Amino acid sequence: MTTEPRTFPPRPLPAVKAVYARQAGCPSSFALAVADFEPGEEGVEFETADTCTVPGWSAAEVSELREAFGSGVREELEELAALEPGTTVAVAVVLRSIKVHEVDSHPRAFHRAGRQAVRNALMEAYGPPTTPWPKLY
Secondary structure: OOOOOEEEOOOOEEEEEEEEEEOOOOOOEEEEEEEEEEEOOOEEEEEEOOOOOOOOOOHHHHHHHHHHHHHHHHHHHHHHHHHOOOEEEEEEEEEEEEEOOOOOOOHHHHHHHHHHHHHHHHHHHHOOOOOOOOOOO
């Protein structure tokens, strides 16, 4: 039995939402992001829409959150390619919007949200995994 090689994403996946919230005490974490996953050239291309700003936060702070999200996306996709032999990653990810908590949002939370966005996109594209993904801490 041969399996057909698959490419991620198989089709455009607009408005994939990812939330990372850990608020059981201090320190807490919160990140909410919405991104589009579009078929592209082989590899991962990441960009941010102009609408991705946060009132009251400096451009440098928001840039750090966006970069952390992109890093999480890339890290999760690298693991996907390693875990799923024969899967070609050819994606353009556009971060459309982010929401923050004035105290609990930080780059590490957005890194986790980036990883979660990939998992949500995979589920939308292919359905639930046959084996569970590792739990994010």
